[in-house]
Amino acid sequence: MRHTLPIVPQFYVTAPQPCPYLENRMERKLFTALQGEGADQLNNALSRQGFRRSQNVLYRPSCADCAACLSARIKVSDFAANKSQRRALRRNAHLGRRATSPWATDEQYELFRRYLDIRHADGGMADMDVFEFAAMIEETPIRSRVIEYSDRKTDALAAVSLTDVLEDGLSMVYSFYEPELRSSSLGTFMILDHIEIAREAGLPYVYLGYWVPESPKMGYKARFSGLEVYVGGKWQVMKNPEDYESASHPLSTDPIAEQVANIQLPDRRAP
Structure with missing residues (x-):
């Protein structure tokens, strides 16, 4: 009988480039391709180990002397909305939710461009065209x-989230919203609604991407109860955001070979 050996993912490291979150830092990522029959298994396994998806790539920060970026997720059963989050729900009660297959539309792109031009004009995605x-x-x-939020009366698109469905939760890959409605706390509302979707589906977690201590762009994530962060190869409950720091140190990150050796890959062998 002839057996086919499973294909082991190959990991690579990007060249250093300026960090988008902390000044005077250089960013580097460890990444692998997400493709083939085992894509879902690999995505599930690596998401539980702090990786994130971007198109057909899975990546995790692997900066030479900094370990500030921490993957964050909300444990649905431990979450309880605070006063400001309950206000965000009330402010956006007029929005309806529609989940569709991942297909881009002109309306989405127009909203995306308004969002970038006003909120992230100097970010790495600022020049993204309609094809990208x-x-x-x-x-x-x-x-x-793709989860869209639109005004029930006017049908105007207010917010969009690209969301992956994992074995153990929802992963908010990228979200954007109408910048003129900033006071409506649409970003917070989308997270709250994803918590509700996960609860209804019996999924234990909502993955939020990375939280970075001392980065104003990421501060909102620490305001959600039930938050867990991936530190030292395991998830831990965040008790006090001030207990975490973004100080750099030459021993902050393990050597690449050691990082790769410690990654737990899914068992793709046939039963």
Whole structure:
């Protein structure tokens, strides 16, 4: 009988580039391709180990002397909305939710451009054109959804989230919203609604991406109860955000070979 050996993912490291979160830092990522029949298994396994998806790539920060970026997720059963989050729910009660397959539209792109031009004009995605936007939305080898939030009366699109469905939760890959409605706390509302979707589906977690201590861009994530962060190879409950720091140190990150050796890959062998 002839047996086919499983294909082991190959890991690579990006060249250093300026960090988008902390000044005077250089960013580097460890990444691997997400493709083939085992894409869902690999995405599930690596998401539980702090990786994030971008199109057909899974990546995790691996900076030479900094370990500030911490993967964050909300444990649904431990979450309780605070007063300001309950206000965000009330402010956006007029919005309806619609989940679709990952397909980009002109309306989404127009909203995306307004969002970038006003909120992130100097960010790494500022020059993204309509074709690159379509690739971001549509190039997914796993189970993904586009979740749109629109005004029930006018049908005007207010917010969008590209969301992956994992074995143990929902992963908010990228979200954007109408910048003129900033006072409505749409970003917070989308997270709250994803918590509700996960609860209804019996999924234990909502993955939020990375939280970075001392980065104003990421501060909102620490305001959600039930938050867990991935530190030292395991998830731990965040008790006090001030207990974490973004100080750099030459021994902050293990050597690449050691990092790769410690990654737990899914068992793709046939039963």
